[in-house]
Every structure is written in structure tokens, then in C-alpha cells.
Amino acid sequence: MTADYTVEWTRRESEREGTPLAVLLHGHGANERDLLGMVPGLPDELTYASVRAPVSMGFGAYTWFDLDVERLAYSSAAARQAVEDLWEWLDSVRGQHSSVTLIGFSMGMALATSLLRIRPEAFQAAVGLSGFAVDPQRGEGIEDFFNDEALSSHKIPFFWGRDQADPIIPEEMVEYTHKWANSTVNLTKVLYAGAGHGVVPQEISHVGEFLRMEVLGRRVSAQR
Incomplete structure (x- = not known):
């Protein structure tokens, strides 16, 4: 059974094909409305689907898995389950689209990079903002989950923005993520002074x- 998520779409279903x-x-601690403010500044040729994390924290706040905020500690098994559940949902909708790109902020970047590492062939590109990649050495239950060797062969375009x-x-x-990205993806890294833990215009x-370059540009090339 496909995991059930609350999703905000920028197109009606009849317009997505x-x-x-x-x-x-x-x-x-955010929700599916949080990143929609970025959409007006992004190409309108894409369909955007903003997914609400499944674990409620109350008062309209959600998380992908439980997190000790002070130490950024988490259960690797819980992180793995979150990624597997999200993949189930993605797999149920991706066939309608010409490609799939991931855009993750903070913990959402951890989910996005983890999805790349289990199904690199499924994605066109990815964006990580003010976040991190999961280190499989941090806990049990995730050591055999990622296939970074397969990911490195795909060299997926990856934009990483942070302060x-x-x-x-x-x-x-940050150091682990930098090392991981340099060895597995086609990395574009940009620093934004003053952004803090956020996203600037x-x-x-x-x-x-x-x-436009890595998704729409490649789409046009493929059609020629």
C-alpha cells in the first residue's frame, strides 16, 4: 500500500501529464506550505509538488523522522523508513512526468540526497538548501541502504546552497556532505553570506x- 501524504500541487492532475x-x-518543524514561496521564482514549465512530512509535531509542524534538535541526533532506522515510504509515493506519481527533480531544505535535503542514493536512475537533478546528507556510519540500520557507487556513475547535477x-x-x-557530494554527484556549490539557516532571493x-539548464535544457536537447 502506497504511503499517504498531504501534497500541494501547482497544477491540476489533468495538466500534469x-x-x-x-x-x-x-x-x-515546517509543513508543505513552507517551500511554496520559492515557486514564483522558479521555471513555470515544471509541475511542483510540495509534500508534507508524515510525523506531526503539533500546531501545524511536521517532521520526516524524530530528531534531537540540540544534537541533530536521529535514528538511522527511522530515517531509512522515511526514505522508503517517500519513494513509494514518488514511484506512484513519477510515471506521469517527463522527469523528476528533488528540492530539499534542511532535513528535506537529507531526504532528497538519500533518495538519490537508493534510486539514482529515477532522478534528473537535485537541489539541497541549508541541509546535509545522511552519514551511514552514524547509526545502525542504514549501512547497506545507499548505493553511492551507482550514484557516482550517473553524475546527477546537484545544486547545494548554504551559508x-x-x-x-x-x-x-557539512564536511561529510561536501566529501560525499564531491565523489558522487555533479556538484554546483554556492555560499550565501547572511542567509543563516534559510533561503535568500x-x-x-x-x-x-x-x-532551466539541467532540467528544461536537457529536455529540449533530448527532443531534438
């Missing part, structure tokens, strides 16, 4: 340019 899909994955002074993501997570503009 054949369009490139971009899946928006919000951060810890070097991000007060939330610890340096060791210039960053949205750059993400838009990235999508």
Missing part, C-alpha cells in the same frame, strides 16, 4: 537558473 516534476521537501555561518547544521555534517534565482 508529460511535465517535468519537482518535489519540494521541507525541513524539520558558511549556518547556525544549525554542525561542521562535521539570490539563491532562489540561482536555483531557477539551475533548473
Whole structure:
């Protein structure tokens, strides 16, 4: 049975067929409305689906899996289950679209990069904002989950935006993510001073340019 998610779509179902899909994955303590503010600055040729994380924290806040915010500690088994459930939903909708791109903020970036690492062939490109990639050495239950060797052979375009002074993501997570990205994806990394743990207008503009080049540009090339 496919996992049930609350999803905000930017197109009616009858208008989605054949369009490139971009899946928006919000951060810890947010909801499916959080990243929709980016959409006006992104290419309108894409269909955007903003997914609400399944674990309620109350008062309209949700998380993909339980997180110790002070230490950014989490259960690897819970993270794995969250990724597997999200893949089930994605697999149920992706056939309607010409391609699938992932856009994740903070914990949503952890979900996006994890999806790349289990099904690299399923994705056109990915965007990570102020987040991190899951280190499989941090806990049990996820060591055999990722296939980074397969991912590195695909060299998927990946845009990573962050503030070097991000007060939330610890340096060791940034270092791991940087090492991982350099060895597995076609990385575009941009730093945004003053963004903190957030997204700034210039960053949205750059993400838009990235999508036009790596999603829409490749789509046009494939049609020639």
C-alpha cells in the first residue's frame, strides 16, 4: 500500500501529464506550505509538488523522522523508513512526468540526497538548501541502504546552497556532505553570506537558473 501524504500541487492532475516534476521537501518543524514561496521564482514549465512530512509535531509542524534538535541526533532506522515510504509515493506519481527533480531544505535535503542514493536512475537533478546528507556510519540500520557507487556513475547535477555561518547544521555534517557530494554527484556549490539557516532571493534565482539548464535544457536537447 502506497504511503499517504498531504501534497500541494501547482497544477491540476489533468495538466500534469508529460511535465517535468519537482518535489519540494521541507525541513524539520515546517509543513508543505513552507517551500511554496520559492515557486514564483522558479521555471513555470515544471509541475511542483510540495509534500508534507508524515510525523506531526503539533500546531501545524511536521517532521520526516524524530530528531534531537540540540544534537541533530536521529535514528538511522527511522530515517531509512522515511526514505522508503517517500519513494513509494514518488514511484506512484513519477510515471506521469517527463522527469523528476528533488528540492530539499534542511532535513528535506537529507531526504532528497538519500533518495538519490537508493534510486539514482529515477532522478534528473537535485537541489539541497541549508541541509546535509545522511552519514551511514552514524547509526545502525542504514549501512547497506545507499548505493553511492551507482550514484557516482550517473553524475546527477546537484545544486547545494548554504551559508558558511549556518547556525544549525554542525561542521562535521557539512564536511561529510561536501566529501560525499564531491565523489558522487555533479556538484554546483554556492555560499550565501547572511542567509543563516534559510533561503535568500539570490539563491532562489540561482536555483531557477539551475533548473532551466539541467532540467528544461536537457529536455529540449533530448527532443531534438
